[in-house]
Amino acid sequence: MKAVITVIGKDTVGILAKVTGICADANANVMDVTQTIMQDLFAMTMLIDISSLNENFGGFSELSDRLKAMGGDMNLQVHVMHEDIFNSMHKI
Amino acid sequence: MLNNTDILETIKMIQEENLDIRTITMGISLLDCISPDIEKTCARVYDKITRVAQNHVKTGKDIEKRYGIPIINKRLSVTPIAAILATACDPVRLALTLDQAAKETGVDFVGGYSALVQKGFSPGDLELIKSIPDALSVTERVCSSVNIGSTAAGINMDAVRLMGDIIIEAARKTADNSYFGAAKIVVFCNAVEDNPFMAGAFHGFGEPDAVINVGVSGPGVVRAAVAKMPDANIDQIAEQIKRTAFKITRMGQLVGSEASRALGVPFGTVDLSLAPTPAIGDSVAYILEEIGLEKCGAYGTTAALALLNDAVKKGGVMASSHVGGLSGAFIPVSEDAGMIAAVKAGALCLEKLEAMTAVCSVGLDMVAVPGDTSPEIISAIIADEAAIGMVNNKTTAVRVIPAIGMKEGEIIDFGGLFGSAPIMAINKFSPLKFINRGGRIPAPLQSLKN
Numbered sequence: 001m002k003a004v005i006t007v008i009g010k011d012t013v014g015i016l017a018k019v020t021g022i023c024a025d026a027n028a029n030v031m032d033v034t035q036t037i038m039q040d041l042f043a044m045t046m047l048i049d050i051s052s053l054n055e056n057f058g059g060f061s062e063l064s065d066r067l068k069a070m071g072g073d074m075n076l077q078v079h080v081m082h083e084d085i086f087n088s089m090h091k092i
Numbered sequence: 093m094l095n096n097t098d099i100l101e102t103i104k105m106i107q108e109e110n111l112d113i114r115t116i117t118m119g120i121s122l123l124d125c126i127s128p129d130i131e132k133t134c135a136r137v138y139d140k141i142t143r144v145a146q147n148h149v150k151t152g153k154d155i156e157k158r159y160g161i162p163i164i165n166k167r168l169s170v171t172p173i174a175a176i177l178a179t180a181c182d183p184v185r186l187a188l189t190l191d192q193a194a195k196e197t198g199v200d201f202v203g204g205y206s207a208l209v210q211k212g213f214s215p216g217d218l219e220l221i222k223s224i225p226d227a228l229s230v231t232e233r234v235c236s237s238v239n240i241g242s243t244a245a246g247i248n249m250d251a252v253r254l255m256g257d258i259i260i261e262a263a264r265k266t267a268d269n270s271y272f273g274a275a276k277i278v279v280f281c282n283a284v285e286d287n288p289f290m291a292g293a294f295h296g297f298g299e300p301d302a303v304i305n306v307g308v309s310g311p312g313v314v315r316a317a318v319a320k321m322p323d324a325n326i327d328q329i330a331e332q333i334k335r336t337a338f339k340i341t342r343m344g345q346l347v348g349s350e351a352s353r354a355l356g357v358p359f360g361t362v363d364l365s366l367a368p369t370p371a372i373g374d375s376v377a378y379i380l381e382e383i384g385l386e387k388c389g390a391y392g393t394t395a396a397l398a399l400l401n402d403a404v405k406k407g408g409v410m411a412s413s414h415v416g417g418l419s420g421a422f423i424p425v426s427e428d429a430g431m432i433a434a435v436k437a438g439a440l441c442l443e444k445l446e447a448m449t450a451v452c453s454v455g456l457d458m459v460a461v462p463g464d465t466s467p468e469i470i471s472a473i474i475a476d477e478a479a480i481g482m483v484n485n486k487t488t489a490v491r492v493i494p495a496i497g498m499k500e501g502e503i504i505d506f507g508g509l510f511g512s513a514p515i516m517a518i519n520k521f522s523p524l525k526f527i528n529r530g531g532r533i534p535a536p537l538q539s540l541k542n
Contacts, residue, residue, distance in 0.1 A: 004099055006099060006100070045099055045100075047094065060157075060158065061154075061157050061158075079103055079160050080160065081103075081158075081159055081160035082158045082159050082160075084159070084346060085102065085160070085161065085343065085346060086094050086098055086099055087094070088342045088343070088345065089098070089102055089339045089343055089346075090094075090095075090098040090101075090102075
C-alpha cells in the first residue's frame with residue numbers, strides 16, 4: 001500500500017527534512033520524491049510505502065494529521081492521499 | 093507509476109473546483125420490522141437502523157481521510173414507511189423514530205417517509221400522506237417523497253390534488269424555519285428505488301436488505317474543463333465533458349466499493365449526477381454559460397443542457413460497474429449560484445425550467461413560489477411535470493416551496509448546502525376545474541412516438 005504526499009508553498013529551509021522526519025517516525029519508507037522550485041514556490045510530490053507503519057504510531061490517520069499540522073505551522077499546503085484515488089481516476 | 097500532472101490535477105479538482113462525493117447513502121429494508129402494534133414497529137425500526145448503520149458515518153469519515161476527498165453527506169434511505177404502517181395508527185410516531193435513529197447514527201438525513209400511489213391509495217398510504225406536514229414539522233432529519241405517477245400506470249390525479257394541499261400545509265407549519273418542511277418533500281413521477289439523493293431517497297422493494305449507493309458531484313470540475321476550451325466546437329466540448337465525468341465517477345466508484353467493503357454491505361450503484369452547491373463555481377448554470385450562453389435560461393439552454401446531461405452519462409457509465417439512481421445533471425434553483433443569478437436577472441423563468449427538466453435529471457427542484465399560490469396551482473405544476481416524466485419514460489419530480497407571506501422577487505435564505513431561493517413569478521390563471529376532476533390520467537402509448 002502506498003500513499004502520495006504533496007507539499008506546495010513558499011520555499012524555506014528544512015521542508016523535506018520535516019516531512020521525511022515524520023515519515024521515519026511512522027516507519028513509512030520513502031520510495032520516490034520529485035521536487036521543483038518555480039520562482040519562490042516549492043512543489044513536492046512524494047510516494048511512500050504505508051504497508052508497515054509503526055504499530056504504536058497511530059496509523060495512516062495519525063500520519064496524515066501530523067503532516068498536515070506541520071504544513072499548517074510552516075504555511076504550506078500538505079495533502080496526504082492513498083494512491084488508489086489517483087490510480088482509479090487516471091487509469092482504466 | 094503515478095505521474096505528477098495527474099496527482100496535481102486531482103488535488104486541484106478537490107481544492108479549487110469543489111470536487112466532492114456528495115453522499116454515501118445506505119439503503120435499509122424495514123420490511124422485517126412490520127408488526128400490528130405501532131409500538132413494536134417503532135422499536136424494531138429503531139433497533140434495525142441503529143444496528144445496521146452504526147458504523148456508517150465513521151466509515152465515511154475514514155474514507156474521507158484515507159483518500160483526501162470530502163464526503164459531504166452520510167445518509168440513510170428506508171423502505172417507504174406507508175408499506176410498513178399498521179392500520180389506524182399515528183404515522184408521525186414512525187417519523188419521530190426515524191429522526192431519533194438518524195440522530196443516534198449521526199447521519200445528515202433519512203429518506204423514506206414515503207408512499208407510492210401512482211395507481212391508487214391503500215389506507216396506509218392516505219394516512220401517511222396526510223401526516224406529512226406534521227411529520228416534517230416535528231422532525232429534523234426526516235425526508236418525504238410521494239410517487240404519484242409512472243409511465244406504466246399513468247398519473248393519479250387524486251394524489252396530485254392532495255399533494256398541492258400537503259405542500260402548502262408543510263410550508264405553513266414550518267414558516268418560522270424558512271418553510272423548510274416543503275423543501276423536504278419531493279413529488280415524483282417514475283421514482284427510482286436506489287436514489288441516494290435527498291429529499292427523494294427511499295429503499296425500493298427490489299433492493300437487498302441493506303445497500304450502499306453513492307452520489308457524486310463535480311459541476312465545478314466540468315465548468316473548469318469547458319473553460320479551458322474557448323474555441324472548441326460542440327463535438328470537442330462533449331468529448332471533454334465525457335472525460336471529466338469519467339474521472340469524477342471513478343472517484344464515486346472507489347468510495348462506494350471501499351464503503352461497501354468496510355461495512356460488509358453490498359454496493360448498489362453510483363448515481364452519475366452533477367449536483368451543484370451554492371459555492372461560487374460549483375454550478376450547473378455556469379457550465380451552460382461556459383458553453384456559450386449569456387445567462388442560463390436564454391434560448392439554447394435546453395439544447396446545451398441536453399448535451400451536458402448526455403455527455404455526463406456517457407463518461408460516467410464507462411467509469412462505474414453499476415449505474416443507477418437519478419443519474420443526470422440536477423437543476424435545483426436555490427442550490428446553484430448561477431441559477432439564482434439567472435432568476436434574479438430575469439433570464440430564467442419557471443416555464444424554461446420546466447422545459448429543461450425534459451432533458452435532464454430531475455425536475456422542478458428547490459423552486460420558491462409566492463405565498464399566495466393556491467393549492468390547485470401547485471397541483472397543476474406537479475401534473476405538468478409528471479406528464480413530462482410519464483410520456484418521456486424518465487423520472488421527474490417537483491420540490492416547490494410556497495413562501496407563505498412572501499411575494500415574488502423576495503428571497504428565502506435556507507443556509508448551508510440548500511442556499512437561497514428567489515421567489516419566482518407564476519402564471520396565475522386557474523387550473524381549478526381540471527385539478528378538481530380527480531381520477532387518473534391513463535398510461536401513455538409506448539409506440540407511435542412523436
